[in-house]
Amino acid sequence: MRKLKTLDVGEWLRNPPDIEEMIRAQYRDDKFILDDDGITLQWGPSDYFIDWKRISEPESVIRWLAHICPKEWEHTTPRRIAHFIERVYVYKGWTLHKTLE
Numbered sequence: 001m002r003k004l005k006t007l008d009v010g011e012w013l014r015n016p017p018d019i020e021e022m023i024r025a026q027y028r029d030d031k032f033i034l035d036d037d038g039i040t041l042q043w044g045p046s047d048y049f050i051d052w053k054r055i056s057e058p059e060s061v062i063r064w065l066a067h068i069c070p071k072e073w074e075h076t077t078p079r080r081i082a083h084f085i086e087r088v089y090v091y092k093g094w095t096l097h098k099t100l101e
Contacts, residue, residue: 030083031075034091043080044073058094061085 031042038051050064065081089096 030080032084034087043075044071055088061088
């Protein structure tokens with residue numbers, strides 16, 4: 001059984017984690033690159049570039065995933081797919097999660 005590390009709240013308050021680094025670390029292994037031209041997936045045997053112009057509406061993301069996922073690339077994982085969706089939505093300024101009223 002794995003032993004969990006006890007959190008020392010006092011130590012955490014004295015030396016808080018670098019939130020920006022935590023965010024970068026979360027996405028570091030996602031194997032994609034975003035720039036002003038588009039997003040490059042590094043999930044398959046070679047880089048796969050998608051121009052931002054080809055992701056013009058939120059539904060475009062689903063169509064791209066329907067195109068990419070059947071390829072069964074080695075590095076296509078559920079976590080990377082989720083992060084791909086999140087990052088595209090953030091980049092485009094779209095709302096991914098809506099609250100129910």
